[in-house]
Amino acid sequence: MALAIHLLGIPTVERDGQRVVPPKGRKVWGLLAYLLCCDHPAGRSQVAQLLFGEADDPLGALRWNLAQLRRLLGEPQLLRGAPLELRLPSGTFVDVRAITRGTWLAGVRVPGLGRDLLEGMDFTSSPAFETWLMSERRHVxxxxxxxxxxxxxxxxxxxxxxxxxxxxxxxxxxxxxxxxxxxxxxxxxxxxxxxxxxxxxxxxxxxxxxxxxxxxxxxxxxxxxVASAGLSAPAAGSATNRARWELEAGQAALEADDIEPGLRHLRRAVAEAHRCGGVETQVEALVALGSSLITAVRSRDEEGSAALHEAISLALKTGQRSLTAAACRELGFVEFLRGRYDRAVRLLEDSLADTEDDPAGHATALVLLGACFTDTARYPAAIEHLAAAVALSEGLDDPRPLTRGLAFSARAHLLRRDLAPAREAATRSRDLARESWPSYLPWPASLLAEIDLEDGDLDRAGQGFHQAFELGCRLEDPCWEAMGARGIGRVEAACGNTEGAMAWLLDAGVRAGRLTDAYLWAQGYAIDALCTVGIDRSTPEATRWVTDLESLAARTGMRELLARAYLHRCRLGDDAARIPATLLVADIDNPALRALLPAVGRSHADSHAQAPQ
Missing domain, CATH: 1.25.40.10 (Tetratricopeptide repeat domain)
Known part of the structure; x- marks a missing residue:
């Protein structure tokens, strides 16, 4: 039996190409959406409280809706155990999964692409589920x-x-x-x-x-x-040689930090190679051009992405696998920065598959995958990938993969409050950056300062954050500036200067969002700290800041920041956020986050699934 589940737009289920008569009521669709969108099995009592908390017998209401769901899917043996895990027959099509886990080729063919999850349905009688659904709609x-x-x-x-x-x-x-x-x-x-x-x-x-x-x-x-301007007529001599000369001249200029001349040379290399049919040189030039637009120029990621996609299309024909991997890695970096983690992970995994002979490229892809998993609070996978990246990077001539891998390892441990390994990794990263990559220094420096803050050394933390902030300002990097400003704000709050703390934290949010291609997680991290201090001060704007954090985290899939947004809402008296907060926190392997659960939610987070029904 071919099964297809469409939840984008008006929900439908098809069996063998025939639309199934829909169930009565909306809760069956809500239950199906929740089970399909969750990455983990769900305890019966938790799902009952989420969807049927208003019923006299929430577990009884869940059993009735599970029976309706089995009829809808035509699978009488589904969902009979505990916890609830929806294991669909092989080959089942699910539109939500096609756009979040599939290739762009599969995703763009989804009939409901761009429409809301469970379009037109509301669940006002179940405010906790309504809260979850609003967040999931943003993500989809x-x-x-x-x-x-x-x-x-x-x-x-x-x-x-x-x-x-x-x-x-x-x-x-x-x-x-x-x-x-x-x-x-x-x-x-x-x-x-x-x-x-x-x-x-x-x-x-x-x-x-x-x-x-x-x-x-x-x-x-x-x-x-600006429409593509015509390039000057090709110089006398071999067009192939001319393309190669332009490529090498562009790369040399970029290495010398002559950015605009370098980009002009690379654009001419692309054009010359295209004129003479030198496809392999064209691919090299496109990868160099796209990578430079992304890493060396502010706010030109879209133009850089266009060049890299063209390079991939051509490289698939020429068999230049290493350049395909490099292009996928750079594209994955762009998606990572902008919080499009589903796309980033696919691109970075594609890069890994073609970098067996490029240890530095392979290690960089592993670092970025680990960073994606950290941003989305998948800590075991994050720590595993980052450890592999660090191990592979030891001894490489290029120190950047090791410096970056250690910094992101430090962040993953810091977020879980494993301070000893965090300090060790951040210290090594800082020392390497000082020696060979000064423009990266503010990142491990900010992490070390935050470790000092968690250890209670406010003076040392304050000095570290100020140094990182000043260096970030000299580099004009909004991410480094925001991390430093956020840290200074936290130190001021810890010292009892809430007015100064608010000023620094507000400034951190502005800096993090100054450019369109800045690191979105850093922006969310700054807003989270602002929410904490704002709620402590009973600041009227705190509700708006929590909404901003929830919207950003839900849209991108930053699960820990979303959980923290729910917890902030609980502190503001919104009881509808308690159950989704508890469910999400329970799914994240972070003891430091669990410690933030309010007492009313702790029993849900620690509960085990009930016996099968």
Whole structure:
């Protein structure tokens, strides 16, 4: 029996291509959505409280709805044990999983792509479930946007400019205030040769941004609006040699920090290689160009992503696996920064598969995977990947994978309050950065200062955070600045200076969001600290800050920050957040987070599943 479950839009179930008569009531659909979206088995009592807490007999209501769900799916043996785990027949199609776990090719074909989870349904009689559903809807919508973005880039990279523009237009319809999405559409229209439409789109976007959020367009949008300028005529001599010379000149300029000349050389290398049919050189130039736009230039990630997707499309034909891996790794880095973790993990795993002969590249991909798993509170996987990255990086000529791997290892241990291994890793990372990667120094320095703060050494923590903040400002890096400012705010709060703490924490949030391609987790981390101090002070704005944190964490899948947002809501007196907070905390392997559970929720977090029904 072929089974298909569609939860985006009006929910339906199909068996062997025939739509099944829907169940009576909405709770069966809510139960199905919860079981499909959860990454772990769920205890019966927990699910009963989440969905049927208002019933006289919550467990009895759960049993009745489980029976209805078995009929809907045509699987009478499903969901009879404890805890509840929905093990569907092999080959079952689930639209939500297709967009969160599948390739962009699978995701873009989902009929309900871009529509709400359980569209039009509300569960006002179950406020705890309503809270969970609102968060999950945000996550699914963001996943739909990520699929459309990757699909549009991939189509453009393969030369399908019309298809790319159509997908980019759908993306802008979903989220017209995202400058990156607007830039992608404008660049797609320019690539398709419709420069007048691109200009109209740019003008409409500028007017929208000014009217809705009062901002001027950023550099990414402005760059996209400029139609590709014609390059100078090729110089005399071999076009192949010319392309290679431009590539090498571009790489040399970038190594010398001559960014704009380097980018011009790389663009000419791409054009020359295209003219003469030198596809392998074109791939090299595209990877170098895309990587440089992402790592060396602010707010040009969309343009860099476009070059890398084109490189992947060509490299698949030429068999340049190492360059495919490098392009996937850089794209995974962009997705990681922007909190599109489902896409990041797929890209980084693709990179790992093609880096057997590149230890530095393999280690970097492992570090980024570990960072993704840390951001999403999957700590065992995070620590495993980061340990493997550190082990592989020992002895490499390039010190950056080891420096980065140690820093992210320190962060994973710090978040779990395992301070001894956190300090050891952060200290090594700081020392390596001082010696060979000074621009990375603020990150391990901030982590060491936070370890000092957790150890109760306020003076040393304050000095460390101030040094990290000042260095971040000199580097003009919003992530490093935000981490330093957040830490200073926490130190001020610990010293009893709540007014000073609030000023620093507000500043940290502004700095973290200053650029469109900054690290989103750092922004959420700053908002979380702001919520803590704001609630302690009974600040009226605290409710808004908690809502901001919940929205960001739910959309991206930052599970620990989402749990903390729920816990903040509990502190503000919102009892509807207690059950989803307890369920989420129980699923995260972090003793430090469990210690934050209010007493009313602790019994739910520690409870075991009941006997099978």
């Amino acid at each position: 919508r963001a996943a739909s946007e990520a699929v459309l973005r990757e699909a549009a880039h991939a189509r453009l990279g393969s030369g399908d400019t019309k298809g790319g523009a159509e997908l980019a237009a759908r993306l802008v319809q979903l989220n017209p205030l995202d400058e990156g999405f607007q830039a992608l559409l404008i660049r797609a229209l320019n690539s398709a040769g419709d420069h007048s439409a691109a200009r109209r789109q740019y003008d409409a976007c500028v007017a929208l941004l000014r009217a809705e959020i009062g901002v001027e367009p950023g550099p990414e949008l402005a760059a996209a609006a």
